[in-house]
Amino acid sequence: MVNESAPKPHVAFLSSPGMGHITPLYELAIRLVTEHNFQVSFLVIPAGSTPAQDKYLNSNQLPDLHIVDLPSADMSDFHLDDMSVVIRLCCIVEEHIRPLRSVLTGTKRPKPKAFVIDMFCTGVFEACNDLNIPVYSFFTASAAFLTFSLYLPKLDCKAEGEFVLRPEPVKVPGCNPILTKDLLDLVPNGMIDDYKLWFLHVSRLSMVKGIFVNTWDDLEPVSLKAMKHERFFLDIPTPPVYPIGPLTKQAEPLVSEYEKEAIEWLDKQPNGSVLLVALGSGGTLTSEQLIELAWGLELSQQRFILVVRKPSDCALSAFFSAGSDPDDPEAYLPEGFVERTKGVGLVVSSWAPQVAVLSHPSTGAFLSHCGWNSTMESVNYGVPVIAWPLYVEQRMNATMLCNEVGVAEKMPVVGEGGETVVVGRKEIESVVKAVLEGEEGKKLRSRAKELEAKGRETLSRVGSSYEALARVIESWKIET
Incomplete structure (x- = not known):
């Protein structure tokens, strides 16, 4: 008793x-x-x-x-x-x-x-x-x-x-x-x-x-x-x-105006059409790479939500400031980028409600640093990944997601000698199009949905x- x-x-x-x-x-x-x-x-x-x-x-x-x-x-x-x-x-x-x-x-x-x-x-x-x-x-x-x-x-x-x-x-x-x-x-x-x-x-x-x-x-x-x-x-x-x-963060209340704006913008987009670009709670790109990424997104003509942080030569520079007050992302992007992509893309400074975006039916892919929490979130909501590893074990995760799990396409950010390389805009354009529009993207999405169902079952x-x-x-x- x-x-x-x-x-x-x-x-x-x-x-x-x-x-x-x-x-x-x-x-x-x-x-x-x-x-x-x-x-x-x-x-x-x-x-x-x-x-x-x-x-x-x-x-x-x-x-x-x-x-x-x-x-x-x-x-x-x-x-x-x-x-x-x-x-x-x-x-x-x-x-x-x-x-x-x-x-x-x-x-x-x-x-x-x-x-x-x-x-x-x-x-x-x-x-x-x-x-x-x-x-x-x-x-x-x-x-x-x-x-x-x-x-x-x-x-x-x-x-x-x-x-x-x-x-x-x-x-x-x-x-x-x-x-x-x-x-x-x-x-x-x-x-x-x-x-x-x-x-x-x-x-x-x-x-x-x-x-x-x-x-x-x-x-x-x-x-x-x-x-x-x-x-x-x-x-x-x-x-x-x-x-x-899979153990993932629950959707948090949308408090700030930019968080609400992101979901309201997603509500107006076709199902499975939007690429979320977010590099974790602390990840950053160099200024040169951020410029190339922006141009690649624009050239792809695909819908996107781009989370922008102040660029840095240290990929972990935002680790101890995640969620800080946003600044002006246009200062780090190609001149006129935000205006030219208006309606097709949404630029968010520093932080986005990632779970709310990934769980939204309009989200079709996730350009991710392949941190394990983000990996679990993408799998949990059946969203395929464009793998862009930055630091620590993320390269291992990216390789596994591509070669073993079958839910990701890897961006060539690692050179043959293991060095980090700058990925050009044309390469970014090609990979983004392939995942959102191509046959390979359909296979990745099918596998991601399969794992989503298995994840629910195991819990x-x-x-x-x-x-x-x-x-x-x-x-x-x-x-x-």
Whole structure:
């Protein structure tokens, strides 16, 4: 008999700053509250917060989902603006988790049954071990990247970080080979500080009690099978891996005028005719590439929504400012572009309501940086992708979406030597036309719609993703 007066089981979450990590953890927290009768404390690191993050978290109206701000840390001795994104993230997390014990024990809620973290928050182990709270990792990238990450310590010992310079593909046991040029942006040299920090967190994955991953069997069958059956992963040993996707952000209320304008403009367009061009919460192009992209869109004569940010030579320059007040995008575009494309295209500054656009029937394709959240959103709404990877593992994602999943056409942004190259306007025009009008685009759209249906099925009560999460939840309920 259920004791209705007993408190609901409690789980705590912590993500490093950045929408790419916060979104999947927060959506899992929502699912625990709305579908499984849990209460959740979602710990938030105040430093590195962006307007987009604040808006997203503040939209929560669930009484059992508690947003808990960690105490602000004194970062005055750190030159954050001079740090790379990875080093800055790790520094911010390390300083803000120092009072974690008192935060976890200082609420009126019962001790958490589990603590779910992202990959940059592995510094919580000492506090959680002292409090006897099991730690689970939510790996916020693909299962393919997870297998590579689990294999990385062996590669690092074997080749001292220089394996990425070799021409042959990297062969993770039981997995599809990874092209060397898809890794050069990720692990350029074993001695770089960014790589060392990333390697440190990756090497701790074996310490967690389980790993959530935002994918499912129909999307990444090879990688998921390898982690279950390959001798290498069994011998590490690999913690249990729980594929619980597709997990995507729910449509947010349209607050600003430019957000409402985008949807009103879409309402007037034919079904499947519009290309959304958006490069994630922090992605930017160089000035030269942005000009070529704009010309390519104009030459294609296809309908589009173009999200424009101030150009930069650093592809991650907007990471810590996502959703900031828009500026004038015409300053970065070819002279007269906005006027010439009026009626065919819509230019939006800095930020767009991506889920609302992708779920709209007028949207026919998505020019994406292939971050994993954007990938899940495109698949979840059956929208084919023009892959334009920018940084970290996005090159791997782009190759997988094209060659294995069959929902994307890759833009040639990576040269034969792994270098980033400028794609010219005629090439952009050709790819955009092919995906929105050509036979190849029809095949991609058909496959995307097929995966959309399978994604809904796996989240149903008889689906594999629902059952994977349910198994973990049942174990949490019986733990003391």
